[in-house]
Amino acid sequence: MEKDKNIRVGISIGDLNGIGSEIILKTFEDSRMLEFCTPVIFASIKTMSFFKKHFNSSINFHGINHLNQIVDGKINVLNVWKENVSINFGEEDVEIGAYSVKSLETATAALISEDIDVLVTAPIHKHNIQSESFKFPGHTNYLAEKLGGKSLMFMVTETLKVGLLTDHVPLKDASAQITAALISEKIDTVYTSLIEDFAIERPKIAILGINPHAGDNGVIGTEDDSILKPELEKLRNKGKLVYGPYAADSFFGSKNYKNFDAIIAAYHDQGLIPFKTISFGHGVNFTAGLNKIRTSPDHGTAFEIAGKGEADHGSFKAAVFMAMDIFKTRTNYKIYSKNPLKKRQKKI
Numbered sequence: 172m173e174k175d176k177n178i179r180v181g182i183s184i185g186d187l188n189g190i191g192s193e194i195i196l197k198t199f200e201d202s203r204m205l206e207f208c209t210p211v212i213f214a215s216i217k218t219m220s221f222f223k224k225h226f227n228s229s230i231n232f233h234g235i236n237h238l239n240q241i242v243d244g245k246i247n248v249l250n251v252w253k254e255n256v257s258i259n260f261g262e263e264d265v266e267i268g269a270y271s272v273k274s275l276e277t278a279t280a281a282l283i284s285e286d287i288d289v290l291v292t293a294p295i296h297k298h299n300i301q302s303e304s305f306k307f308p309g310h311t312n313y314l315a316e317k318l319g320g321k322s323l324m325f326m327v328t329e330t331l332k333v334g335l336l337t338d339h340v341p342l343k344d345a346s347a348q349i350t351a352a353l354i355s356e357k358i359d360t361v362y363t364s365l366i367e368d369f370a371i372e373r374p375k376i377a378i379l380g381i382n383p384h385a386g387d388n389g390v391i392g393t394e395d396d397s398i399l400k401p402e403l404e405k406l407r408n409k410g411k412l413v414y415g416p417y418a419a420d421s422f423f424g425s426k427n428y429k430n431f432d433a434i435i436a437a438y439h440d441q442g443l444i445p446f447k448t449i450s451f452g453h454g455v456n457f458t459a460g461l462n463k464i465r466t467s468p469d470h471g472t473a474f475e476i477a478g479k480g481e482a483d484h485g486s487f488k489a490a491v492f493m494a495m496d497i498f499k500t501r502t503n504y505k506i507y508s509k510n511p512l513k514k515r516q517k518k519i
């Protein structure tokens with residue numbers, strides 16, 4: 172197993188007019204971070220120097236033009252662009268959004284080529300990233316296309332983990348997308364991630380109902396009875412500890428969520444509202460199910476506070492540590508599952 176400090180953490184810069192730069196600077200101003208990892212920021216040394224000056228930061232960067240120039244123990248900045256960029260904090264600007272895409276694309280290529288071990292993404296602005304060549308609603312959907320595996324939006328802290336059946340889809344389309352095959356795929360991804368990424372031996376998973384009160388036996392929609400329940404029954408018969416569907420409205424207030432290793436919500440806001448209410452400031456958005464590791468903070472560009480020095484970097488820092496933890500747990504899982512302990516033969 173490699174030492175922590177050798178884990179190369181690639182960081183895409185996000186929307187330059189948002190709070191991404193501030194939370195990155197605040198995280199790595201603590202020089203102890205370099206004892207745990209080697210950060211590689213995908214941006215440009217000119218742009219990062221602008222941020223350093225703006226935020227009056229004492230941080231030191233190591234500018235590089237090629238990934239083979241990464242130096243451990245330094246905060247590496249790869250020059251993804253060379254030109255000066257005009258940054259106006261808090262402004263929605265599609266030209267600025269294009270830089271977040273350049274950063275993300277270069278960082279993703281580095282993740283695929285294994286020049287970095289994990290990717291931590293600073294927040295992008297979903298409207299500003301749209302172009303003829305980039306039509307994804309978010310990182311999760313982009314990475315699902317670029318990397319191997321089946322992606323799952325998994326919002327995680329040490330004590331609360333919420334996965335989604337559907338993520339960036341309009342509410343009017345969400346229900347139609349929930350098929351037996353999707354339920355089975357997403358539960359499987361959560362189950363595997365809990366074992367391989369979080370070292371939980373026998374995961375216990377709860378599923379929230381699709382309709383209000385999980386349909387109340389067909390009074391308020393039939394999908395819970397016709398699609399969700401039979402699928403859960405099948406998985407239970409295969410030995411998986413999956414329970415539900417639970418009425419979503421009271422599930423978190425009643426603290427029932429504490430009885431499970433993970434909860435699966437039917438759609439974005441059903442899962443993210445309770446998650447962010449409980450974990451804002453330290454929650455992490457992990458793209459599970461892929462062959463590479465990507466995390467991000469649980470918040471967006473926060474334009475209204477950008478450039479003001481008010482951004483809380485807790486969630487970004489948690490995303491860095493979570494990515495490294497998952498990297499180590501996954502690496503260990505691969506090692507142990509390749510060489511399982513031999514079962515002792517019974518003497519007859």
Ligand SMILES: NC(=O)C1=CN([C@@H]2O[C@H](COP(=O)(O)OP(=O)(O)OC[C@H]3O[C@@H](n4cnc5c(N)ncnc54)[C@H](O)[C@@H]3O)[C@@H](O)[C@H]2O)C=CC1
Nearest residue numbers: 293294295296297298467469470471472473476482483484
């Ligand atoms: N991973 C990503 O790239 C994400 C991107 N977004 C995108 O960000 C943009 C803005 O989204 P919003 O819905 O406004 O959510 P937001 O998370 O940017 O802001 C919501 C509220 O939380 C506050 N806030 C957020 N982060 C904070 C921090 N670190 N410290 C202190 N206060 C903080 C903001 O000031 C605002 O009041 C949208 O385009 C959205 O799609 C949203 C979530 C994640």
Ligand SMILES: NCC(=O)COP(=O)(O)O
Nearest residue numbers: 308309310311312456467
């Ligand atoms: N609600 C999470 C979010 O908007 C971030 O999405 P992604 O960029 O991680 O796909």
